[in-house]
Amino acid sequence: MSSVSIGFSAVRSLDHSCFTPLYALSSSPSKEVAGGVFRRWKEGGSGSLLVLASAAVEESGPGMDYAETNWKDQFQEDFERRFDLPHLTDLFPDLTPIPSTFRLKKRSPSSDDYVNGYLYREQYNGYINNDDRVLLKVIKYSSPTSAGAECIDSDCTWVEQWIHRAGPRKEIFFRPGDVNAAIVTCGGLCPGLNDVIRQIVITLEMYGVKKIVGIPHGYRGFSAEEPEIPLSRKAVQTIHLSGGSILGVSRGGPDIEEIVNIIQARGINMLFVLGGDGTHAGANAMHKECNKRRIKVAVVGVPKTIDNDILYMDRTFGFDTAVEEAQRAINSAYIEAHSAYHGIGIVKLMGRSSGFIAMHASLASGQVDVCLIPEDPFTLHGPNGVLRHLRYLVQTKGSAVVCVAEGAGQDLLEKATGTDASGNKILSDIGIHVVQETRKYFKEIGVPADVKYIDPTYMIRAVRANAADGILCTVLGQNAVHGAFAGFSGITVGVVNTHYAYFPIPEVISHPRLVDTNSRMWHRCLTSTGQPDFI
Known part of the structure; x- marks a missing residue:
């Protein structure tokens, strides 16, 4: 396994079946404190894995004593330390910034009162102050028993948690004429890749950068045999009108030392990495290797995961498009099932570790009777199983639609072995399994059923980004460039509570973000489908 993929492979191989992503709901279940967050363990869970599942889990130092009167100050200090952004001046303390070359001009009539489009002596206020912060949490829970509560201590004490605001700075740490920028897209396809590439190139040119290249086919492109792809505004002007990536994608690649050798040989000093958790682990390893060699390189990530499973962020690009496109499949399954005698439509959607696409698509369609996700264990057989409920549905309403995430129900299947080139555990096919078991069950009970799957x-992954994702990709691409020019490295950019922020890469890849089955959103999904517990 390459160094690129090994950083996250251990996280992906964890067995998530031993816990539920719930905070302590009462005093009766057993509680464990994990990094300052109270969790309730699922009864019967095996092992002692402690994986935090919430989208924005607070983690404190291992020595946090909540009996201390100043524990809140200690918590905030630890949080600020963890979310402090790596900067080039950490390695080069004598690095001197220059005034930013990024400046938007107002379209104003020419007169003696205007200088370069601005009122004389008027100050341009389009920059982000380095002390600007974004609030990570916006809900103050009064009790751990509140739905979806994310509590630091047993009293749900409110502690403000601030992260760095993204955007252009007044001072920059690269001269545009000296910048040699490169963009690489890794992993699988995702709607919006071309949108991000396009906006990175456009924003770089607005700073005055002339040397911009694309690395072909992911990290594999960092080799002597793979020529770079020259990029300019003219070259990328219309690429957002198509799906896929003009640079190509792949999983895996050379080891980190070899990649940094190529970066050093080609004189690349700004690297923009578009990919998921494994790709970001590789980007962070590159950042560390560049620091080790004392090379002035800004490595900035843009999270690309259609599953929406990156910690702390509202959403990642491609997710909104995936939910929208999934409606077509669900609607087709509904029509097939509704038109047949005892019809059952089964749709499998993306979601290796998290069921966000399945949950949101089920909510949006209003046509799903059963939604199965990795975070909510279920059984197919038995009095409380999914199949018994499907029998009830076809007998009472004549048809049923099931939406299942690809990572759901893996404990019901014969375990697949091995990992892919990115270090992701290979999954068994839950969709085919549900189809086969459904047909077998209805045949055994003598009830006719017409099952469609x-x-x-792959149809969803390859489409063009919709309007919402197009906007998200545009802003992410812009802020990635702003972060690089500001001198940050080893960071990624995302949207938090509708605002854009920078994160140190290790904080967002420590484990996947999962659906909290005690959250209001999952409860809304259950209300929509009307499904019972399948345990």
């Missing part, structure tokens, strides 16, 4: 995965 739809897997739209």
Whole structure:
């Protein structure tokens, strides 16, 4: 396994079946304190894995004593330390900034009162102050028993947690004429890749950068045999009108030392990495290797995961498009099932570790009767199983639609072995399994059932980004460039509570973000489907 993929492979191989992503709901279940967050363990869970599942889990130092009167100050200090952004001046303390070359001009009539489009002596206020912060949490829970509560201590004490605001700075740490920028897209396809590439190139040119290249086919492109792809505004002007990536994608690649050798040989000093958790682990390893060699390189990530499973962020690009496109598959399954005698439509959607796409698509469609996600264990057989509920549905309403995430129910299947080139554990096919078991069950009980199966995965991945994702990609691409020019490295950019922020890469890849089955959103999904517990 390459160094690129090994950083996250251990996280992906964890067995998540031993816990539920719930905070302590009462005094009766057993509680464990994990990094300052109270969790309730699922009864019967095996092992002692302690994986935090919430989208924005607070983690404190291992020595946090909540009996201390100043524990809140200690918590905030620890949080600020963890979310402090790596900067080039950490390695080069004598590095001198220059005034930013990024400046938007107002379209104003020419007169003696205007200088370069601005009122004389008027100050341009389009920059982000380095002390600007974004609030990570916006809900103050009064009790751990509140739905979706994310509590630091047993009293749900409110502690403000601030992260760095993204955007252009007044001073920059690269001269545009000296910048040699490179962009690489890794992993699988995702709607919006071309949108991000396009906006990175456009924003770089607005700073005055002339040397911009694309690395072909992911990290594999960092080799002597793979020529770089020259990029300019003219070259990328219309690429957002198509899906895929003009640079190509792949999983895996050379080891980190070899990649940094190529970066050093080509004189690349700004690297923009578009990819998921494994790709970001590779980017962070590159950042560390560049620091080790004392090379002035800004490595900035843009999270690309259609599953929406990156910690702390509202959403990642491609997710909104995936939910929208999934409606077509669900609607087709509904029509097939509704038109047949005892019809059952089964749709498998993306979601290796998290069920966000399945949950949101089920909510949006209003046509799903059963939604199965990795975070909520279920059984197919038995009095409380999914199949018994499907029998009830076809007998009472004549048809049923099931939406299942690809990572759901893996404990019901024969375990697949091995990992892919990115270090992701290979999954068994839950969609086919549900189809086969459904047909077998209805045949055994003598009830006719017409089962149809739809897997739209590759159709969804390859489409063009919708309007919402197009906007998200545009802003992410812009802020990635702003972060690099500001001198940050080893960071990634995301949207938090509708605002854009920078994160140190290790904080967002420590484990996947999962659906909290005690959250209001999952409860809304259950209200929509009307499904019972399948345990």
